[in-house]
Amino acid sequence: MSALKTIDDRGRLSIGREYAGRIVQVEADGDAIVVRLCRVVPEREAWLWESESAKEMVDRGLQQAREHRLGDGPDLAAAFAFAESLPEQE
Numbered sequence: 001m002s003a004l005k006t007i008d009d010r011g012r013l014s015i016g017r018e019y020a021g022r023i024v025q026v027e028a029d030g031d032a033i034v035v036r037l038c039r040v041v042p043e044r045e046a047w048l049w050e051s052e053s054a055k056e057m058v059d060r061g062l063q064q065a066r067e068h069r070l071g072d073g074p075d076l077a078a079a080f081a082f083a084e085s086l087p088e089q090e
Helices: 043-050 052-066 076-085
Strands: 023-029 032-038
Touching: 043 052
Parallel strands: none
Antiparallel strands: 023 032
């Protein structure tokens, strides 16, 4: 896309409604301004993107879910029975 635009007196530039609400990185390089669309990962979730083994495990789990290969889950009856067998704490 190439178009001539005018920056208003408040320093704003409209690039079109199709970009409304998107996050962008703006980089000035001499007389050029580069605008890149971005996705932001919250700090507490960044570890997943930094760990190849964690990403592989998540991808494997998602693939198994798509294929309906789901585990039985925990035995809640056994867990409750175990909890009931524990002595009371004061």
